Amino acid sequence: MECISTVRQEQLTPATMLPDEDVAFLKKKKFNWSVEKCACCGPVLIIREYLLDEKKYDQEKTDLMIKIPAMYSNAALDMYYVRPHVKLRANGEFPQAANQIEKHLEADWQRFSRHVPAWTPGVDSLASFLALVSAELQKS
DSSP: OOOEEEEOGGGOOGGGSOOHHHHHHHHHTTOEEEEEEETTTEEEEEEEEEEOOTTTBSOSEEEEEEEOOTTTTTSOOOOEEEESOOOBTTTSOOOTTOOEEEEETTEEEEEEOOOOSOOOTTTOOHHHHHHHHHHHHTOO
């Protein structure tokens, strides 16, 4: 499977790009990803067709959006968003603290309000953040 990625240079400055380590991680994982500029929140990472645990959720895959804060990677990645929206297969409800819908990039995104318990600059990265996301979205 070929890695498909785009970084829209005309919309981003070098200060808002992902660190080389994160780009290498995304390529290694062969994600279909892009960095885009959201009018309301700045740069965001979009991973398309992110696989979900189909036993846990009512969708098999979703687009995943992560806001890239100013001063990342000294500043922590925080929360994530999905589209299409997902509900728990067991009861048809939204997951806990994931029932808010926000408009970003002219689309409705479901917010998962999740916070990294401790972020260590130089140690934590997109890979460690996605490990937390994966623990929730890809494992029963």
